[in-house]
Amino acid sequence: MRIGILGAGRMTEALAPQWIRAGHEVLIGGRTPGKAKELAERIGARVGTLREAAEFGEVVLLAVLHEGLEPTLAEAGAAEGTLAGKTVIDCGNAVLLDGYTQVTWDGRSMAEELARLAPGSRVVKAFNLSHADVWALTPPAFDGRPLTVPFAGAEEGKADARRLIADLGAEPLDVGDLSQTRHLEAMAIIVIRLLFAGAHPHSVFTYLSPDRGDAPAPA
Numbered sequence: 001m002r003i004g005i006l007g008a009g010r011m012t013e014a015l016a017p018q019w020i021r022a023g024h025e026v027l028i029g030g031r032t033p034g035k036a037k038e039l040a041e042r043i044g045a046r047v048g049t050l051r052e053a054a055e056f057g058e059v060v061l062l063a064v065l066h067e068g069l070e071p072t073l074a075e076a077g078a079a080e081g082t083l084a085g086k087t088v089i090d091c092g093n094a095v096l097l098d099g100y101t102q103v104t105w106d107g108r109s110m111a112e113e114l115a116r117l118a119p120g121s122r123v124v125k126a127f128n129l130s131h132a133d134v135w136a137l138t139p140p141a142f143d144g145r146p147l148t149v150p151f152a153g154a155e156e157g158k159a160d161a162r163r164l165i166a167d168l169g170a171e172p173l174d175v176g177d178l179s180q181t182r183h184l185e186a187m188a189i190i191v192i193r194l195l196f197a198g199a200h201p202h203s204v205f206t207y208l209s210p211d212r213g214d215a216p217a218p219a
């Protein structure tokens with residue numbers, strides 16, 4: 001499928017090549033055109049503006065810092081409907097590193113705020129709980145077992161999220177609706193704190209499904 005990516009940082013660098021390898025077409029749009037172009041050329045993706053990435057994608061990945069949520073969506077034309085009817089995967093985390101406190105939007109998560117700012121979109125949060133170095137693994141597997149990737153969000157976007165997680169060679173785990181993204185974002189703060197304390201990216205919360213098969217979803 002066609003994947004538009006908003007943001008040209010480390011998460012894009014880790015995830016986009018995986019999806020290109022899986023046969024998807026990827027267009028990267030970035031705030032800083034030169035940076036997006038350099039990355040796109042290096043990994044064999046197309047490049048464009050943020051708006052072009054939003055329009056190109058059947059599925060769109062938002063991969064920006066939380067400070068960039070509003071300006072990125074504005075430049076991508078979200079208010080004018082460029083993301084309407086599309087699955088938008090949000091890998092972002094909203095944390096102030098000074099003190100490890102969560103950033104919210106009147107108590108709402110980044111993913112919920114994204115859904116508000118991009119009317120008609122189907123927002124799913126995924127990929128926020130592991131370091132970019134984990135997403136760059138081909139496949140992300142530990143002890144020979146695939147990483148389990150929790151995701152939450154709009155029901156209509158979940159099939160796309162499952163597919164893109166599976167395309168990495170990882171196992172999708174549905175943990176709920178958009179309201180549950182608040183917990184995914186809070187949980188990531190623990191991960192980030194451990195990483196900043198020096199833990200190896202491959203060692204922190206690398207969820208594995210039980211040997212018997214699919215990990216059970218929470219009741």
Ligand SMILES: NC(=O)c1ccc[n+]([C@@H]2O[C@H](COP(=O)([O-])OP(=O)(O)OC[C@H]3O[C@@H](n4cnc5c(N)ncnc54)[C@H](OP(=O)(O)O)[C@@H]3O)[C@@H](O)[C@H]2O)c1
Nearest residue numbers: 007008009010011031032063064065067068092093131132
């Ligand atoms: N890195 C990880 O291990 C990791 C893991 C899980 C989740 N995440 C989350 O995924 C998201 C992307 O992370 P990343 O590591 O790819 O970050 P990054 O390498 O720092 O890249 C961030 C992207 O956001 C853009 N950006 C930053 N501030 C902005 C602003 N104020 N306005 C508009 N755009 C802005 C940057 O634009 P420029 O291109 O102009 O710099 C860049 O394209 C973040 O929310 C992060 O918390 C990261």
